[in-house]
Amino acid sequence: MxxxxxxxxxxxxxxxxxxxxxxxxxxxxxxxxxxxxxxxxxxxxxxxxxxxxxxxxxxxxxxxxxxxxxxxxxxxxxxxxxxxxxxxxxxxxxxxxxxxxxxxxxxxxxxxxxxxAEVGDERVEDVVRPSGVGTVNERGSRLIEWCQINDFTITNTWYQNHSWL
Missing domain, CATH: 3.60.10.10 (Endonuclease/exonuclease/phosphatase)
Structure with missing residues (x-):
């Protein structure tokens, strides 16, 4: 690779x-x-x-x-x-x-x-998409909030590819 x-x-x-x-x-x-x-x-x-x-x-x-x-x-x-x-x-x-x-x-x-952090699998604006994993936890909520304020996207939630789990 x-x-x-x-x-x-x-x-x-x-x-x-x-x-x-x-x-x-x-x-x-x-x-x-x-x-x-x-x-x-x-x-x-x-x-x-x-x-x-x-x-x-x-x-x-x-x-x-x-x-x-x-x-x-x-x-x-x-x-x-x-x-x-x-x-x-x-x-x-x-x-x-x-x-x-x-x-x-x-x-x-x-x-x-x-x-x-776990950000869950529920869409949150343009930050989190439904391909996330798990249930949002406290650290995940903090990360989502920070991303919203700073206009960042959590890109690994945008693509269904969790075969490694």
């Missing part, structure tokens, strides 16, 4: 940095422990378009790919689980906002990662 960009969670490195892995380039963002740590892996061709990147936290990293006519912004996430305190969840959403602020409003922004 050929992949140009791969979002990663639980990379198990410390701090923030970048490294070459054969013909691939890995950027990662973490703290001083091996917990969480998010990363984005780029193939050789795509890495040549990597203009800049910003480590936000061990849960959020942003990268900008230079392209014409529009640049592409990628935000890799690893959300707190449903057992996490509300204050940690709010901090996480603040970190997403910081990552968005790093990118320009005219950039195409793609957010990927482990969101740890």
């Amino acid at each position: 050929k992949l140009n960009i791969l979002g990663l969670v639980e990379v198990r490195l410390t701090g923030a940095g970048s490294m070459k892995l054969g013909s691939k380039t890995l950027i990662y963002s973490g703290e001083h422990t091996h917990e969480r740590v998010v990363g984005i892996l780029f193939d050789l061709t795509t890495a040549k378009s990597l203009g800049s990147w910003c480590p936000i936290s061990d849960r959020v990293v942003a990268a900008k790919l230079i392209n014409k006519p529009l640049n592409l912004g990628i935000i890799q996430l690893y959300a707190p689980t449903c057992n996490s305190e509300d204050v940690e969840v709010e901090k996480f959403y603040e970190e997403i906002e910081k990552a968005k602020g790093y990118l320009k409003s005219q950039d195409i922004i793609i957010i990927v990662g482990d969101i740890n």
Whole structure:
């Protein structure tokens, strides 16, 4: 399988940095422990378009790919689980906002990662479509609200393809 960009969670490195892995380039963002740590892996061709990147936290990293006519912004996430305190969840959403602020409003922004939320299978405006899975939970409601405010779509709910479940 050929992949140009791969979002990663639980990379198990410390701090923030970048490294070459054969013909691939890995950027990662973490703290001083091996917990969480998010990363984005780029193939050789795509890495040549990597203009800049910003480590936000061990849960959020942003990268900008230079392209014409529009640049592409990628935000890799690893959300707190449903057992996490509300204050940690709010901090996480603040970190997403910081990552968005790093990118320009005219950039195409793609957010990927482990969101740890269930958004259900009921249509919600242009955010959630009926191909979602499960029943919406508290974290899912928070995600839907954030997407509505920020004009984002949860695209994996738009296509019936859950054969991996």
